[in-house]
Amino acid sequence: MDDRIYTYGVEEEYLCTNREDTAPFNLPDEIWEKTPAFMRTGREAHRCVIETMSHVCKTKNELNTHLLKSRAWLSKSIEHYGGKIYAGGTHHTIDWSEVETNPAPYYQSIVDDYQIAIKCSFVFGMHVHLGGVSRDRFACTFNTLRPFIPIIISASSNSSHWRGIDTGLSCSRLNLFSRMPRTGIPPVMGDALTHEENLMEMVHAGVMRSITQIWYDMRYHPVYHTVEMRCMDMQPTAELASALALFVTEIMILADKEQLPCWFDGLKEWGLEENRWRAIRYGTNASLLTKSSLLNVKDALTSLLHLTEKSIAEVDKDAPERLRKLWEI
Numbered sequence: 001m002d003d004r005i006y007t008y009g010v011e012e013e014y015l016c017t018n019r020e021d022t023a024p025f026n027l028p029d030e031i032w033e034k035t036p037a038f039m040r041t042g043r044e045a046h047r048c049v050i051e052t053m054s055h056v057c058k059t060k061n062e063l064n065t066h067l068l069k070s071r072a073w074l075s076k077s078i079e080h081y082g083g084k085i086y087a088g089g090t091h092h093t094i095d096w097s098e099v100e101t102n103p104a105p106y107y108q109s110i111v112d113d114y115q116i117a118i119k120c121s122f123v124f125g126m127h128v129h130l131g132g133v134s135r136d137r138f139a140c141t142f143n144t145l146r147p148f149i150p151i152i153i154s155a156s157s158n159s160s161h162w163r164g165i166d167t168g169l170s171c172s173r174l175n176l177f178s179r180m181p182r183t184g185i186p187p188v189m190g191d192a193l194t195h196e197e198n199l200m201e202m203v204h205a206g207v208m209r210s211i212t213q214i215w216y217d218m219r220y221h222p223v224y225h226t227v228e229m230r231c232m233d234m235q236p237t238a239e240l241a242s243a244l245a246l247f248v249t250e251i252m253i254l255a256d257k258e259q260l261p262c263w264f265d266g267l268k269e270w271g272l273e274e275n276r277w278r279a280i281r282y283g284t285n286a287s288l289l290t291k292s293s294l295l296n297v298k299d300a301l302t303s304l305l306h307l308t309e310k311s312i313a314e315v316d317k318d319a320p321e322r323l324r325k326l327w328e329i
Contacts, residue, residue, distance in 0.1 A: 007131035008057040013124040015086040024048035025083035071238040089159025089173035089233030096122035123173040129226040130252040147264035150279035156232035157283035170283025186216035243319035250308035266291035
């Protein structure tokens with residue numbers, strides 16, 4: 001009998017603009033002071049960006065409820081101050097050079113450290129957490145998920161336009177964010193303890209200021225001790241964001257239970273990096289490398305949705321169909 005107990009969490013990064021145009025809207029401090037108890041909010045490196053965060057969710061229903069309620073609250077609150085929220089991986093017209101950075105000391109230290117790399121990373125993502133993975137299984141689960149990152153990038157790609165330009169990329173957000181260090185496909189994990197020790201060594205060596213300053217597409221979160229999938233673009237509606245978060249959660253659970261397809265067994269690191277690029281470039285129209293053939297992303301998503309649909313529908317019966325429409329499968 002499988003008695004594993006998981007916990008869940010999610011974070012979303014929202015851009016705020018003026019209500020009447022697309023100019024960046026710098027948030028008043030009252031927004032953070034009035035955050036309701038069912039959620040948390042955080043600041044980002046750019047003044048017009050706010051992050052919403054769930055508490056630890058004990059059920060997937062709680063995760064779904066948070067995604068719906070947090071966006072509704074934020075939208076109403078921002079409108080009260082004369083702004084509106086924007087949810088996408090990048091903004092299609094705003095020029096990052098015209099956006100103010102956060103004057104708070106922590107964020108100014110980040111700007112000082114990373115300069116134009118962080119300033120032009122004016123991008124917005126969704127991060128999904130899975131807790132409850134045992135320490136002795138963590139590395140296996142983590143490494144099993146690595147080759148599936150390109151599929152998740154494809155599934156969530158929503159950032160084709162940037163600074164008024166059609167970039168030709170399905171996910172320009174990750175292309176832009178790759179200018180930062182410690183991004184992209186994460187290294188293979190040996191074990192959780194060694195990974196934690198490596199992070200502390202990096203801090204002590206002055207590589208980074210804190211153990212959280214690793215920004216790979218997926219990471220072991222050193223504070224929450226979760227698997228954190230970070231490669232998803234923000235989605236235009238709360239309902240679609242929830243459907244995608246539920247799908248990603250189920251993929252992570254399948255990895256922990258060793259029930260994911262063996263499509264990428266034997267794939268070399270250069271093949272995984274190529275698949276990441278193909279996902280960024282072509283989204284759901286990508287064909288990914290396996291050891292012996294090409295795998296069409298839409299075929300892969302069809303198979304994965306078949307494996308996860310029942311569990312997703314138990315939370316939101318309409319979510320699987322939303323995903324089918326999004327992916328055109």
